[in-house]
Amino acid sequence: MEHTFDEAYDSAVDIAVQASLFDDPTGGARLGPLGTSVRRRVLTDGAWVDVRPGWLTGSELLFADLADTDRPGAVPWRAERRQMYDRVVDVPRLVSFYDQDVPLPDPLLTEARDALSAHYLPELGEPFTTAGLCFYRDGSDSVAWHGDTIGRSRTEDTMVAIVSLGAARTLALRPRSGGPAVRYALGHGDLLVMGGSCQRTWEHAVPKTARPTGPRISVQFRTRGVR
Numbered sequence: 195m196e197h198t199f200d201e202a203y204d205s206a207v208d209i210a211v212q213a214s215l216f217d218d219p220t221g222g223a224r225l226g227p228l229g230t231s232v233r234r235r236v237l238t239d240g241a242w243v244d245v246r247p248g249w250l251t252g253s254e255l256l257f258a259d260l261a262d263t264d265r266p267g268a269v270p271w272r273a274e275r276r277q278m279y280d281r282v283v284d285v286p287r288l289v290s291f292y293d294q295d296v297p298l299p300d301p302l303l304t305e306a307r308d309a310l311s312a313h314y315l316p317e318l319g320e321p322f323t324t325a326g327l328c329f330y331r332d333g334s335d336s337v338a339w340h341g342d343t344i345g346r347s348r349t350e351d352t353m354v355a356i357v358s359l360g361a362a363r364t365l366a367l368r369p370r371s372g373g374p375a376v377r378y379a380l381g382h383g384d385l386l387v388m389g390g391s392c393q394r395t396w397e398h399a400v401p402k403t404a405r406p407t408g409p410r411i412s413v414q415f416r417t418r419g420v421r
């Protein structure tokens with residue numbers, strides 16, 4: 195029997211995928227190095243953004259686990275109302291917050307947090323301790339313009355590290371002092387870190403989109419006493 199190159203290639207890929215799913219409890223998800231693969235963009239007013247595209251690869255199973263509400267240890271997703279400045283607003287997305295010392299819902303998230311803590315320790319001076327998870331079910335889920343200014347971040351510089359899973363969504367940032375927004379399309383496995391004065395001097399948002407969009411989960415790692 196003759197095989198074309200493509201058929202032979204396809205079956206080899208099938209076997210490789212099945213083998214990795216079978217052998218590896220993470221389903222083949224991997225964190226790449228940080229180091230010099232992280233690119234910094236300096237914004238105005240002492241704010242900056244670091245981006246590391248594709249930091250996490252092969253994370254389809256991780257996404258499915260975080261989205262699955264029936265499995266043991268499932269993420270306790272809840273609808274959110276949030277105090278923003280002087281108002282309480284409806285936030286159309288699901289959230290879950292893992293405080294310091296609460297085990298994260300997947301060992302890969304613990305690995306990610308620890309890798310971020312190690313990479314940023316010289317500059318940040320403290321580890322990332324908490325994880326906020328957000329679930330944007332489709333393009334009509336979003337988060338309005340805000341800074342993460344609850345706690346020390348109201349007055350102090352800090353870092354918020356976001357790992358994005360699932361469908362790509364835009365994370366937009368704009369200076370509070372006025373001026374153009376900057377936009378990042380955050381796709382599967384991308385890392386974005388907001389640093390310096392970013393929470394105080396800039397705002398960020400995940401805008402709604404009319405384009406058909408699959409679900410996205412974002413994981414935000416923060417330091418102690420920062421929301």
Ligand SMILES: O=C(O)CCC(=O)C(=O)O
Pocket residue numbers: 326328337342356365398399400412414
């Ligand atoms: O989903 C994101 O990437 C951003 C979430 C966010 O800004 C927040 O929860 O404070």
Ligand SMILES: [Fe+2]
Pocket residue numbers: 340341342398
């Ligand atoms: Fe935020």
